[in-house]
Amino acid sequence: MTYCVGLTGGVGSGKSTAARLFADLGAALIDTDAIAHTLTAADGAAMAAIAAAFGDAVIAADGSLDRAAMRARVFSDSSARQHLEHILHPLIRSEAQHQVAVARAPYAILIVPLLVENLAAYRQDMDRIVVVDCDEQQQIERTASRPGVSVDQARAILAAQSSRAARLAIADDLIDNRGGLAELEAQVRHRHQSYLTHPEKM
Ligand SMILES: Nc1ncnc2c1ncn2[C@@H]1O[C@H](COP(=O)(O)OP(=O)(O)OP(=O)(O)O)[C@@H](O)[C@H]1O
Ligand SMILES: [Mg+2]
Numbered sequence: 488m489t490y491c492v493g494l495t496g497g498v499g500s501g502k503s504t505a506a507r508l509f510a511d512l513g514a515a516l517i518d519t520d521a522i523a524h525t526l527t528a529a530d531g532a533a534m535a536a537i538a539a540a541f542g543d544a545v546i547a548a549d550g551s552l553d554r555a556a557m558r559a560r561v562f563s564d565s566s567a568r569q570h571l572e573h574i575l576h577p578l579i580r581s582e583a584q585h586q587v588a589v590a591r592a593p594y595a596i597l598i599v600p601l602l603v604e605n606l607a608a609y610r611q612d613m614d615r616i617v618v619v620d621c622d623e624q625q626q627i628e629r630t631a632s633r634p635g636v637s638v639d640q641a642r643a644i645l646a647a648q649s650s651r652a653a654r655l656a657i658a659d660d661l662i663d664n665r666g667g668l669a670e671l672e673a674q675v676r677h678r679h680q681s682y683l684t685h686p687e688k689m
Contacts, residue, residue, distance in 0.1 A: 489515065490594040490685045491587050491612060495602035496619030497651060498644045499630030501664040501671060505619050506598050508675040514682070515590035518598045522582045523575060527552035536574045541567070580608055587612065594682045603649035603657060614688055617678060618658035621665045623651065659688075 492514075496502045510516040526533040529550035537557075538546055545560055547553040561568035587595045599609055602616070621629075623645060630641035655661070660681075662674050 489587050489590045489592065490614050490682070492594060492596050492682055493602055493609060493613035493616045494596050494598050494619065495600060495616065495654060495657075496662075496664075497623075497626050497648055497654060498600075499626040499628075499641065500619045500621050501629070501662075502598055502600065502619050504668070505662055505664070505671060505675055506596050508672055509596045509679060512676065512679045513592060514679065515586075515592035515595040516598070517583055517586045517590070517595055519579050519583055520598070520600065522579050522586075526575065526578050526582070527554075533575055533578055537571070540570055540574065576605065576608065580612070584612055594685065601648070603653045606657060615659045615682070615686060616657055617660040617662060618654050619662045619664050620651065620655065620658075621663075625665065 494502060494506055494509075496505075506516055506518070525531055527537070528534075531551070534546070534550065534552065537552060541557070541560060545553050545557045547556075557571070561571055583597055587597060597609075597613065599605060602609060626645055627638060627641045630636055630644065631638045660678055662671065662678065664671050
């Protein structure tokens, strides 16, 4: 089995940027968000179950998931949200496991944005957990720098996630992304060297 480093961090903390730097150094990149998109594309493996559970109102004309409609549907309905997660999460996890197993790299970086919330499902798949961290104000600024995302929306996303302390508590390794990109790159290089030696689970 390919050595697997789980990578997480709060919204806008720099997960994608850090993961890209690991990939540049030769790690295999496995992104659970990308897997979720594939599963909910037209003809995606989750679409039949989603259509059966939620009806045509959440299916776009091309057969893919209508994300806006689905968000509205689950927004104030926690049992609908649980039902959707119950459909998606096992499929995401098994596809992630498959991609780790077939990865042709010294190790894999598995990005799970909401790892604290889903730790029970993923912990046994991961040899190590690295958390990308920065100040909450930076998370908000970096998230709101994205086109179409307001500061208020960024704050709301942050508030809905697990706490910074809860993320830090599951970290075997920490990447401090409070500094600039050069500092981030230096830390990724350092961690990369250590992951090549496949350090044992803590
Ligand atoms: N050290 C840094 N200094 C300045 N900007 C940064 C730094 N790290 C990341 N950024 C910028 O902040 C934004 C968010 O970074 P990134 O997309 O990597 O975060 P993320 O954790 O993947 O976010 P999301 O939770 O939305 O997926 C991007 O525009 C990125 O270029
Ligand atoms: Mg990202």
